[in-house]
Amino acid sequence: MADGGWIKVYRKIRQSFVWTDANQLKLWLLILMKANHAPSKFLFNGQEVSVTSGELVTGAHALAFEMNDGVRRDNQVSWRQVWRWVKRFENNGMLTIKSNTKYSVISISKWCDYQDNDNQVSIKRQSTVNQVSTNKKEEKEKKEKKEDSQHSRKREYADDSPEMIEAVYLWEKIKGNNPEHRKPSLQAWADDVRKMHELDHRPFEKIHKMIDWCQIDTFWQTNILSASKLRSKYDTMAAQANRKFAANKQPRIEKLPDWAEPDYKPEHKKASEEDRAKLAEQLKQLRSLGDKAQEAKA
Template sequence: MAGWISLHRKLMDNPIYSNANMLKLWIHCLMKATHTEREQLVGNQMVHLEAGEFVTGRNSLFDEFNKGAKKDEIISSSTLWRWLNRFEEWQMLNIKKTTKFSVVTVINWSDYQGAEQQVNSKWTTDEQQMNNKRTADEQQVNTNNNVNNTNKDNKDNKKEPSHKQVYDEDSEPFILATFFYNQILKNDPKRNKPNLQTWSDDIRKMMEIDKRDKKEIGVLMRWVQQDDFEKANVLSPSKLRSRYTALLLKMNNTRPSNVATFKPPVYERSTTNEQPDDRGRNGEHTSPFGNVRLYK
C-alpha cells in the first residue's frame, strides 16, 4: 500500500488523542480507506468501494493492528471492535456489517483527505507556497500577539484544558457509571442510555478531586434510587456530586420508624374467682369481664 494521508490538527481535541492505541486504530482506518472508487474481491464476492471506505473483519483487524507487537502489547479483537463501534457512536465512521465482513466508511473523508495523492514535484511546489504563506501569516500573528499579549494571557489562564480523557469499560469510573444507570433502570426501565463517558468523568472528579471513596459512592448511588424523594431528583453523577454532602448526611441519618420497634403492654386474665371489691385480696384489678393483671 502506497501513498499518504492527511491528519487535521482538530484530532488533538478528540478523546482518542489521549489513548495511544485508540489513536493508532483511527490512523489505521484512515490508511486502510481507499482514495478512489474501486472494486475489491472479498472471498468470492466483488465489493464496490467508494472513496473513504475499506473492508475489514474481526480477525483481519486483529492481525493488521497487532503486526509486530510484543506479547504484552497485543490488543484483543473484542477490544478493537468495541473501539471501532465507539468511533461510530462518536460519528467518526459508519460500519455496514454482513455475515462475512464489514464495510467501514470514514465520515467526511473528502473534506480532510482531498483527491488522490499528488505527484512529488507538484507537492513540493505546493508545500513551498504553503510554507511561504504560513511564514507571512505567522509574522502578522506575532505582531498582533505582541500588542495584545497581556489580555490574551489573562484569558488563557481562565480557560480549562480541552483535553478529554477516555474511560475504558473496565475502569472504576466507567463501572460505577454503569452501576448507577442500572440502578435508575430499576425505577425507569425505559430510561434512555446516557453518555457514560461524561458520567465516568464526573465520577472520576468525585474520587480524585473531592477525595470520595469509591465504595461510599456506590452505596450512595444505590440509596438515592431507593429513597422515595431522591430517586426522582438525583439522576446523574453530576447531580450526585453537587449534593453529595447533603445526600450523605440524609442517608446516614435515616433510621427505622419507632412504630416498628414499639411493643404494646401485655394483659393477662387472672385465674382467681375472688371478687370481694374493686381490688381483690391478691391485688388483681376486677371488672365485669373478669380479673385482669397488667404486665409492664
C-alpha cells in the first residue's frame, strides 16, 4: 500500500453502524486506506503474497498496532477487540477474510463499484437518488431488513468469534446446572448473541456478566435455558440484578437502646416497703463485713 493517493468515502456511511462508534469508523477507514488499488506482490512475515485491487494482507496484531499508533495508552484498543470488529464487518457483508497460520487476506466487498469509475458511479448514484420516491425508499428499507434477517440465519460463526464464545459459555453454565440438558444448536445461539450485541446494543462484556448472574440466581437458572430466552428476559433480569446490588450496598442501621439516646431521662420509681427492707438488710450485711475487715487489720 502506497503512502500517497486517496480513497472515496460515500455519504451513506452515516447510515451504517460504524458511524456510531469512533473506533470502528477509524478501523474501517484504516482498512480502506491499506487496501491495494492494483494487483501487487510483497513480503509479509517472510512470505511472498499476491493480492489484487481491494485486498490487503494483515493480521489482528498488525491492525491493532496501526490503530493505536500515537494513541494514549488508556485509550488504546486490544487486538482481540480490533479483530472482533473486523469479524463484525465480515458478518455485515462489508468484507471477507481468508486466514492461515501466518496472515489474513481481507477483501473489501464491492471495491470496484465504489473506488473505480468515479464519474460513472457518481452519475448513476445521483440519477437513482432523483428517481426514487419516498414510498420506494420505504420498500427498499423493508427489503433490506428482510434480506438481513434471511442472511443472519445463514451465517456461520467461527469458534473464536465473540458470538460463539458467549454461546458456548452460556451452554457450559446451563450444563453445569443440569448435566442432562440436551445440547443446542450453538450456531443459532451465536446468532442470538449477535442480535443482543448489534440490535440491542449490549457489549459482549455485559452479556458475559449477565450469563454469570442468571445462572447463579436460583430462579433464573431454571428459566434461562437458551440464548433467545437470555435476550428476551435481559431487561427484566438487569433491573432485578440492579435492585439486589443497590440493596446490598445500603448500610445496616442498628437501633440504639433507649438509655443510649442523647435526651434519655431515667424513670424514677418510688421503692416499696419490701424493697426498702431488703436494701436495709443488705447495707447491714455490708457494714458487718466492713467491721470484720477492720478488726482483722488491727
